Amino acid sequence: MSHLLQKPVQTELSTGVTLVHNVTTQQSPLEYVGFKVIDLAPGATYTESLEKTECCIVAVTGKINVTEGSESFKHLGTRDNVFEKVPTDSVYVSNNKTFTVEGETNARVALCYSPSDKQLPTVLIPAAEVGVEHRGILSNKRMVHNILPDSDPRANSLLVVEVFTESGNWSSYPPHKHDQDNLPDESFLEETYYHEMNPPQGFVFQRVYTDDRSIDETMAVENGDVVIVPAGYHPVGVPDGYESYYLNVMAGPTRIWKFHNDPDHEWILSRQP
Numbered sequence: 257m258s259h260l261l262q263k264p265v266q267t268e269l270s271t272g273v274t275l276v277h278n279v280t281t282q283q284s285p286l287e288y289v290g291f292k293v294i295d296l297a298p299g300a301t302y303t304e305s306l307e308k309t310e311c312c313i314v315a316v317t318g319k320i321n322v323t324e325g326s327e328s329f330k331h332l333g334t335r336d337n338v339f340e341k342v343p344t345d346s347v348y349v350s351n352n353k354t355f356t357v358e359g360e361t362n363a364r365v366a367l368c369y370s371p372s373d374k375q376l377p378t379v380l381i382p383a384a385e386v387g388v389e390h391r392g393i394l395s396n397k398r399m400v401h402n403i404l405p406d407s408d409p410r411a412n413s414l415l416v417v418e419v420f421t422e423s424g425n426w427s428s429y430p431p432h433k434h435d436q437d438n439l440p441d442e443s444f445l446e447e448t449y450y451h452e453m454n455p456p457q458g459f460v461f462q463r464v465y466t467d468d469r470s471i472d473e474t475m476a477v478e479n480g481d482v483v484i485v486p487a488g489y490h491p492v493g494v495p496d497g498y499e500s501y502y503l504n505v506m507a508g509p510t511r512i513w514k515f516h517n518d519p520d521h522e523w524i525l526s527r528q529p
């Protein structure tokens with residue numbers, strides 16, 4: 257199996273708290289992005305003290321309560337299943353703070369991290385403020401929920417988006433990369449993909465490749481898997497009959513998403529509907 261593909265685990269951290277994914281900068285090729293998925297049972301709590309790291313807590317499914325110091329956000333989360341395709345609630349917490357997430361119902365929570373030394377206010381990013389964007393034509397149609405886009409200054413490094421790709425379509429496509437710290441032409445952003453499929457026995461294909469092919473991995477990705485993108489192009493293809501969801505976390509030295517399309521495939525963008 258590719259070292260860029262991570263399968264879900266079921267590690268019980270405490271009663272009612274299960275760790276499903278843990279991508280750290282120590283145990284992955286990533287320097288700027290960390291990512292966890294935890295499942296919470298009703299009433300179970302998960303507490304974490306952030307050191308030189310910021311975190312965006314995403315209520316993927318179910319309902320949660322989040323507290324940080326005197327800040328308390330109740331009844332977060334808008335969906336039982338991501339394929340309801342409605343935006344969800346998130347909370348941004350900056351470095352050197354301690355937060356607690358409590359399951360109000362059974363809940364799946366994504367914790368998106370990036371190193372940071374800039375203290376910023378803890379903020380709720382309510383579902384109603386999440387920008388919904390429809391991109392692409394023909395078999396390149398997808399819908400994006402912009403949870404923390406680069407136009408939102410509330411984070412230091414983190415960028416967080418959700419992407420829904422229709423059956424038989426492609427997203428993160430035509431292939432693009434953002435692995436050169438060469439603004440204004442391209443930014444350097446590492447990335448993680450947390451995938452789900454509907455129905456859940458589905459799979460998608462994700463290729464991660466660089467121009468020199470020093471990375472060239474094509475992965476069969478199943479429900480709940482994480483793909484790590486340290487560099488390179490990273491298109492996703494969705495088989496007929498299945499819908500795809502993924503949560504992207506990106507971070508790098510500069511908080512700008514400036515990508516570069518693979519010149520071999522850029523012509524895709526010039527087609528007419």
Ligand SMILES: O=C(O)C[C@@H](O)[C@H](O)C(=O)CO
Nearest residue numbers: 391398417419427428429504
């Ligand atoms: O538009 C899409 O298909 C989503 C991608 O842009 C995805 O968020 C990504 O690749 C970010 O670099």
